[in-house]
Amino acid sequence: MKQGIPEIDKERCKGCGLCIANCPKNILEMANDINSFGAYYTICSDESQCIACGACSLMCPDAAIEIILKREVG
Amino acid sequence: MSTQNLHMYRRPEALLNVRTHYCAGCGHGIIHKLFAEALGELNIREETIVVAPVGCSVLLYNYINVDGLEAAHGRTPAVATGVKRAQPNRIVVSYQGDGDLLAIGTGETLHAANRGENITVIFVNNANYGMTGGQMAPTTLVDQRTLTSPKGRNPQETGYPIRACELLSTLEAPAYIERVSLHNPGAVKKTKKAIVKALQYQKEGRGYSFVEILSMCPTNWGIEPAAGADWIKTSMVPWFPHKVFRDRPAEAAAAGGKAS
Numbered sequence: 001m002k003q004g005i006p007e008i009d010k011e012r013c014k015g016c017g018l019c020i021a022n023c024p025k026n027i028l029e030m031a032n033d034i035n036s037f038g039a040y041y042t043i044c045s046d047e048s049q050c051i052a053c054g055a056c057s058l059m060c061p062d063a064a065i066e067i068i069l070k071r072e073v074g
Numbered sequence: 075m076s077t078q079n080l081h082m083y084r085r086p087e088a089l090l091n092v093r094t095h096y097c098a099g100c101g102h103g104i105i106h107k108l109f110a111e112a113l114g115e116l117n118i119r120e121e122t123i124v125v126a127p128v129g130c131s132v133l134l135y136n137y138i139n140v141d142g143l144e145a146a147h148g149r150t151p152a153v154a155t156g157v158k159r160a161q162p163n164r165i166v167v168s169y170q171g172d173g174d175l176l177a178i179g180t181g182e183t184l185h186a187a188n189r190g191e192n193i194t195v196i197f198v199n200n201a202n203y204g205m206t207g208g209q210m211a212p213t214t215l216v217d218q219r220t221l222t223s224p225k226g227r228n229p230q231e232t233g234y235p236i237r238a239c240e241l242l243s244t245l246e247a248p249a250y251i252e253r254v255s256l257h258n259p260g261a262v263k264k265t266k267k268a269i270v271k272a273l274q275y276q277k278e279g280r281g282y283s284f285v286e287i288l289s290m291c292p293t294n295w296g297i298e299p300a301a302g303a304d305w306i307k308t309s310m311v312p313w314f315p316h317k318v319f320r321d322r323p324a325e326a327a328a329a330g331g332k333a334s
Binding site for chain 1: 077078081102262299300
């Protein structure tokens, strides 16, 4: 199984929740906090569950999510 | 055994590092991102000229790192025609909303398509006038409530929503016409493919390419962004079906393959 790390730029996030609605593992959630623009932002509650499918980064209208793929070498 | 990390998805380089003015969950953001990715993939960022419309995406050139100019309301295809004829080696993209393309700019749209100008039109259909506060547009669905149709659009008074792709596919000249949407990650991937294909055809000089994208406007629809994405699927797609209406280069390639 592929493993990934979603890197969420909280200053770019507007809190629309499209990533949360489309995450197949349901590991994204809205933070109880606001960024400097006054918007709620998304956080990942359990990075170990991420399968690097890229659904959140595809749906994000503000390109706030980058996906890093973990690869085992050696 | 050790782990090595690499970026699977990175913010496209053509997208400028600024915060957009779009509402949370607006489809324009997704389309800008896909457009920027397509420019990077085809390596045409430096030679692209974008003609911005009047509407929410009026500041498009502030968000994407390409040359751009602003046209009068609805006149984007006319301006794009001029730019393309003066600079035939540049990639000219007309980015339009539904009010711009189908209300005030219907004439320009139809005639640019009919002349088969070698430009790409990206048409963002969100079923209302977003910038001015959600009034009824030509693409507003029957019974859809907007600011100027508070009881729902009545086709007896205001007619039925116009299907731009079907309208343009009656013309002989356009090379590529497709309708796609943004309602889930799979649909977003298909949208990106359509944008890449349209730009590729223009680069190869195949003629007029037109991509209609069903997009969400959660603020003016009065629903949450995720519900907006569902609404595209349940309400808009039945009236505006996903389809490749025309793909002349692919048809020619298939016919050529059969003949040989």
